[in-house]
Amino acid sequence: MDEREVLERIEARRQRASRRLLDERITLAHGAGGRSSQALVEALLLPALRNSLLEPLADAAILELEDGTQLAFSTDSYVVKPLSFPGGDIARLAVHGTINDLAVSGAQPLALSAGLILEEGLAVAELARYVASLGETAREAGVPIATGDTKVVERGKADGLYISTSGIGLVAASSKLGAQEIRSGDRVLLSGTIGDHGMAVLVARGELELEGAIESDTAPLHGLVAALLAACGAAVHCMRDPTRGGVATALNELARASRTGIVIDESAIPVAATVAGACEILGIDPLYVANEGKLIAIVGPEVAEVALATMRAHPLGREATLIGEIREERPGMVILDTTFGGSRVVDTLAGDPLPRIC
Amino acid sequence: MKHLSEYRSGEIAAGLAERIAALVEPGSSYKLMEICGGHTHAIYRHGIEDLLPAEVQLVHGPGCPVCVIPMGRQDDAIAIAEQDGVIFTTFADMLRVPATNGSLLDAKARGADVRMVYSPLDALRLARENPDRQVVFFAIGFETTAPSTALTLLRAGAEGANNFSIFCNHVLVPPPLRAILDAPDLQLDGFIGPGHVSTVIGTQPYEFIASEYRKPVVVAGFEPLDVLQSIYMLLRQLTEGRCEVENQYVRVVRREGNERALAVIEETMEVRDTFEWRGLGFIERSALGVRERWGQFDAERRFELPGTRVADPPACQCGEVLRGALRPWECKVFGTACTPERPIGTCMVSSEGACAAYYNYGRLERRSERTPA
Numbered sequence: 167m168d169e170r171e172v173l174e175r176i177e178a179r180r181q182r183a184s185r186r187l188l189d190e191r192i193t194l195a196h197g198a199g200g201r202s203s204q205a206l207v208e209a210l211l212l213p214a215l216r217n218s219l220l221e222p223l224a225d226a227a228i229l230e231l232e233d234g235t236q237l238a239f240s241t242d243s244y245v246v247k248p249l250s251f252p253g254g255d256i257a258r259l260a261v262h263g264t265i266n267d268l269a270v271s272g273a274q275p276l277a278l279s280a281g282l283i284l285e286e287g288l289a290v291a292e293l294a295r296y297v298a299s300l301g302e303t304a305r306e307a308g309v310p311i312a313t314g315d316t317k318v319v320e321r322g323k324a325d326g327l328y329i330s331t332s333g334i335g336l337v338a339a340s341s342k343l344g345a346q347e348i349r350s351g352d353r354v355l356l357s358g359t360i361g362d363h364g365m366a367v368l369v370a371r372g373e374l375e376l377e378g379a380i381e382s383d384t385a386p387l388h389g390l391v392a393a394l395l396a397a398c399g400a401a402v403h404c405m406r407d408p409t410r411g412g413v414a415t416a417l418n419e420l421a422r423a424s425r426t427g428i429v430i431d432e433s434a435i436p437v438a439a440t441v442a443g444a445c446e447i448l449g450i451d452p453l454y455v456a457n458e459g460k461l462i463a464i465v466g467p468e469v470a471e472v473a474l475a476t477m478r479a480h481p482l483g484r485e486a487t488l489i490g491e492i493r494e495e496r497p498g499m500v501i502l503d504t505t506f507g508g509s510r511v512v513d514t515l516a517g518d519p520l521p522r523i524c
Numbered sequence: 525m526k527h528l529s530e531y532r533s534g535e536i537a538a539g540l541a542e543r544i545a546a547l548v549e550p551g552s553s554y555k556l557m558e559i560c561g562g563h564t565h566a567i568y569r570h571g572i573e574d575l576l577p578a579e580v581q582l583v584h585g586p587g588c589p590v591c592v593i594p595m596g597r598q599d600d601a602i603a604i605a606e607q608d609g610v611i612f613t614t615f616a617d618m619l620r621v622p623a624t625n626g627s628l629l630d631a632k633a634r635g636a637d638v639r640m641v642y643s644p645l646d647a648l649r650l651a652r653e654n655p656d657r658q659v660v661f662f663a664i665g666f667e668t669t670a671p672s673t674a675l676t677l678l679r680a681g682a683e684g685a686n687n688f689s690i691f692c693n694h695v696l697v698p699p700p701l702r703a704i705l706d707a708p709d710l711q712l713d714g715f716i717g718p719g720h721v722s723t724v725i726g727t728q729p730y731e732f733i734a735s736e737y738r739k740p741v742v743v744a745g746f747e748p749l750d751v752l753q754s755i756y757m758l759l760r761q762l763t764e765g766r767c768e769v770e771n772q773y774v775r776v777v778r779r780e781g782n783e784r785a786l787a788v789i790e791e792t793m794e795v796r797d798t799f800e801w802r803g804l805g806f807i808e809r810s811a812l813g814v815r816e817r818w819g820q821f822d823a824e825r826r827f828e829l830p831g832t833r834v835a836d837p838p839a840c841q842c843g844e845v846l847r848g849a850l851r852p853w854e855c856k857v858f859g860t861a862c863t864p865e866r867p868i869g870t871c872m873v874s875s876e877g878a879c880a881a882y883y884n885y886g887r888l889e890r891r892s893e894r895t896p897a
């Protein structure tokens with residue numbers, strides 16, 4: 167068998183096979199957002215919970231009421247260590263994360279819930295700080311925390327504080343968004359620099375002999391999304407916020423779900439110099455590092471210019487760029503044209519060498 | 525970053541690629557081995573092969589520290605990690621390496637206290653912070669990382685740490701190269717020498733390759749332009765009929781290496797009589813162990829280890845891949861039974877492993893062979 171045949175066989179197998187969960191125990195790799203996480207969801211969670219709302223495994227489920235109203239519903243949990251880091255803290259992440267899951271589903275966020283899991287021994291003053299941050303972040307974003315819950319677990323059972331948030335949002339009646347809308351020829355836009363959040367948290371842990379002014383990009387994207395939808399309407403085909411697993415993982419999910427190929431241009435992808443430097447030292451590819459305030463938008467080619475201008479006009483999209491294009495060839499794969507003049511595959515990672523950074 | 529873009533310029537690369545193409549005699553073939561896994565990674569990550577004519581073939585070598593650890597040593601590591609009171613510290617790459625009974629990550633899920641560190645000094649700090657626990661550092665790597673392990677041993681000695689030890693698996697680059705050159709089945713035309721290792725040992729240890737085996741060597745840096753330039757330098761040697769050890773990485777590497785780094789290794793470690801390499805078997809005088817004088821910091825002396833020799837899984841062809849005799853995709857289980865999420869062999873685990881690099885980045889024909897889109 168020659169190389170091409172081997173590759174074709176492997177690719178066919180990769181595309182066909184749903185992820186299998188062969189591990190006997192949960193390891194940190196299952197939480198890293200890569201292939202191990204996907205296996206956990208697809209092989210264990212989905213079969214047990216299967217229903218038409220969950221099935222698309224989108225950022226938010228879309229519930230259609232009898233009068234035609236569409237509600238988006240999403241949930242997420244936050245277990246970041248340290249609890250505070252340059253540019254944000256666990257509370258800001260918890261509010262922004264759920265808002266963003268709703269926003270990229272095309273929904274205007276209406277309200278959030280917050281569940282707090284507190285570790286015995288956590289200083290009340292510290293808790294008060296995070297709760298204040300929770301309130302302030304929600305107010306800034308204009309999305310109230312409408313309900314909540316607290317539980318306390320024994321010392322050593324949580325890293326001080328875990329937060330879980332859920333949210334609901336209202337989807338415009340005409341909205342049709344999702345991987346199934348992606349067409350060959352569509353353009354891939356990215357709202358700004360990548361890798362800021364993940365590297366900010368990693369540096370803030372203080373375990374590295376690294377210091378640098380890297381700030382998390384945590385931010386609520388619903389304003390940027392609303393502007394984009396207002397300018398481009400149905401020509402916006404799909405949106406994602408590339409959190410855990412980074413831009414590489416988000417694009418791979420889209421390529422796989424839409425059965426298209428995605429070609430991106432390395433030189434067009436913005437990376438802050440400090441982030442690039444830290445990634446280089448640690449041997450980490452910024453394409454896999456988490457973001458908490460970035461938008462990937464896949465739009466029809468006819469609106470690409472307008473979409474880019476609209477994003478750049480918004481404070482959260484000032485550094486937006488066109489990073490790539492959707493192709494028919496190599497369905498399910500993401501290909502990177504390197505700055506150096508070569509090409510390579512960008513795959514989903516099996517796990518993540520850096521546990522729990524978002 | 526200026527530094528990065530300087531060594532990744534597509535424009536300079538295109539010029540160099542043209543000069544390489546001009547040196548290649550059509551119809552002939554050039555098999556060049558990049559010894560170091562860091563180069564393998566760079567080659568795939570930047571798509572360097574796309575800039576090479578079809579006549580130039582890059583063969584991946586044994587220089588991936590995670591890949592060469594045999595199953596038995598990984599079992600020993602897990603046995604230490606699962607002892608009561610032990611905090612076992614390791615670089616992230618080793619966490620997923622499969623052993624007889626799962627990986628360190630699996631041992632951690634079963635309850636072992638396994639922690640990822642970025643340097644051996646982090647492990648020593650953990651020992652200071654946890655005086656009632658035994659902290660063990662899983663030391664792996666070639667001569668590149670041995671100096672920092674050595675410095676940590678010195679520091680542990682100075683502090684009088686009594687709850688810290690290292691499980692020493694440092695290996696040496698030159699011995700397996702000799703083994704590869706002695707193998708009858710492999711035809712190699714030249715070597716890209718490892719940059720980082722050479723900052724420590726210099727270029728002198730490779731001179732036997734040129735003098736005894738008549739093959740050219742170019743020690744190269746890790747930026748894609750470094751690699752491309754070293755290929756150009758190798759082809760020049762070949763066309764001019766020279767075989768020398770040349771240094772492309774002059775901005776960092778000196779012929780005699782780093783004397784201070786060599787001295788701290790010498791002070792704390794000694795060459796073992798023999799050491800098992802994954803897939804390559806036992807190679808004489810190919811690894812470092814802790815010197816007797818520092819024995820209290822040697823996990824092999826402190827803990828009872830199974831120390832059994834475990835055969836590699838029957839399907840595993842890592843040995844052939846590490847010697848460059850097989851290309852990753854030629855292994856029978858590549859991409860089917862052996863994938864990054866369920867690795868059978870070590871080469872599929874480390875990002876410097878040829879199988880993982882090829883699987884994650886390289887599953888693409890060379891540009892010259894690709895069907896036009």
Ligand code: SF4
Pocket residue numbers: 839840841842843845852855856857858859862867868869870871872873879
């Ligand atoms: S595919 Fe797996 S078993 Fe085969 S050589 Fe590579 S790592 Fe080893």
